[in-house]
Amino acid sequence: MxxxxxxxxxxxxxxxxxxxxxxxxxxxxxxxxxxxxxxxAWQDSRLEELREAARIIQEEEPERARRILELxxxxxxxxx
Amino acid sequence: xxxxxxxxxxxxxxVQDYERMARMHTVAICEPAFWAGYDRTSPQAFHDYxxxxxxxxxxxxAQYLIDHYCWICINPKEAEDVAxxxxxxxxxxxxxxxxxxxxxGEIGLNKNTRNEMIIFAEQVELALKYDQLxxxxxxxxxxxxxxxxxxLDYLEGHGGVxxxxxxxxxxxxxxLPMLHEKGYWTAMTVYPVTxxxxxxxxxxxxxxxxxxxxxxxxxxxGPSDPATLHDTLFQMRLRGHSDREVxxxxxxxxxxxxxxxxxxxxxxxx
Ligand SMILES: [Zn+2]
Numbered sequence: 001m002x003x004x005x006x007x008x009x010x011x012x013x014x015x016x017x018x019x020x021x022x023x024x025x026x027x028x029x030x031x032x033x034x035x036x037x038x039x040x041a042w043q044d045s046r047l048e049e050l051r052e053a054a055r056i057i058q059e060e061e062p063e064r065a066r067r068i069l070e071l072x073x074x075x076x077x078x079x080x
Numbered sequence: 081x082x083x084x085x086x087x088x089x090x091x092x093x094x095v096q097d098y099e100r101m102a103r104m105h106t107v108a109i110c111e112p113a114f115w116a117g118y119d120r121t122s123p124q125a126f127h128d129y130x131x132x133x134x135x136x137x138x139x140x141x142a143q144y145l146i147d148h149y150c151w152i153c154i155n156p157k158e159a160e161d162v163a164x165x166x167x168x169x170x171x172x173x174x175x176x177x178x179x180x181x182x183x184x185g186e187i188g189l190n191k192n193t194r195n196e197m198i199i200f201a202e203q204v205e206l207a208l209k210y211d212q213l214x215x216x217x218x219x220x221x222x223x224x225x226x227x228x229x230x231x232l233d234y235l236e237g238h239g240g241v242x243x244x245x246x247x248x249x250x251x252x253x254x255x256l257p258m259l260h261e262k263g264y265w266t267a268m269t270v271y272p273v274t275x276x277x278x279x280x281x282x283x284x285x286x287x288x289x290x291x292x293x294x295x296x297x298x299x300x301x302g303p304s305d306p307a308t309l310h311d312t313l314f315q316m317r318l319r320g321h322s323d324r325e326v327x328x329x330x331x332x333x334x335x336x337x338x339x340x341x342x343x344x345x346x347x348x349x350x
Contacts, residue, residue: 001289004320013318014279065280066253073225073254 084334087296102144112186115157123167151185159199185215189227267294270308278315
């Protein structure tokens with residue numbers, strides 16, 4: 001079941017949403033960095049996972065959402 | 081167009097939600113048995129809860145011309161105590177025979193522990209013994225992928241479970257594909273922050289098609305909103321899909337899955 005909309009139409013439809021999500025993300029990083037205790041928060045592994053997600057967004061490879069959710073999942077044991 | 085809300089915990093919602101859903105053309109809703117936000121102190125508390133969702137909520141819903149159905153189970157968040165859970169399971173059959181109870185759910189995993197898995201398996205057996213549909217809760221956030229795989233592996237290894245009679249709920253991009261491929265029903269929950277957004281649900285539908293796909297808002301006692309189901313319907317229309325396709329996802333599909341119970345009254349339009 002393909003999208004009835006073309007890619008340029010989808011870009012028009014979602015451009016402002018994407019822009020908003022990115023500026024909110026940037027501002028939230030700034031907020032955390034500017035506050036007291038920023039050094040320890042900056043070491044939190046959750047922030048590193050968020051940075052890694054931002055890297056995935058920039059890749060050419062598709063299925064970014066799936067790959068980001070996998071990155072945010074507990075690692076499964078090799079056996080059992 | 082009529083809408084079905086396949087997952088909402090009305091015990092935690094006000095009458096204004098019934099009113100809003102009625103105004104948004106919701107004609108039937110389903111309430112799976114789940115955690116109350118605190119651990120219940122006795123198995124008897126579950127008996128009272130099951131009575132509430134199978135007898136009282138339908139009368140509240142009826143005032144808004146909404147059919148209320150429910151699912152019965154010991155939920156994964158309270159399944160860690162095996163002996164306690166078995167006491168609850170012992171009186172589930174008396175509820176499964178009630179006219180508005182659709183099956184066993186929402187069973188599943190929370191922290192993916194051994195005990196949770198034992199109680200999950202025992203409730204799958206109960207569902208099979210009483211020929212009931214199964215509604216599965218998949219864990220939250222970072223535990224979702226592992227827990228979904230554990231339950232899928234269990235059901236695939238079991239051999240006696242018909243995937244067409246099982247729905248996995250709260251699926252996302254990383255868990256839906258493996259379930260869809262094996263023939264299970266998959267539900268996508270739209271939450272304001274965690275789980276899916278309306279946009280991502282329609283992305284998944286465009287990628288995997290309409291077959292065996294369900295959408296719900298899972299309104300409960302936390303940050304959630306029954307209207308996110310309707311936001312998703314609107315998103316599907318904005319994305320250019322036909323009314324027929326929209327009706328399939330938000331009305332006919334739940335009718336088909338839930339209709340297998342023999343108790344669900346709304347009929348598909350095709
Ligand atoms: Zn629920």
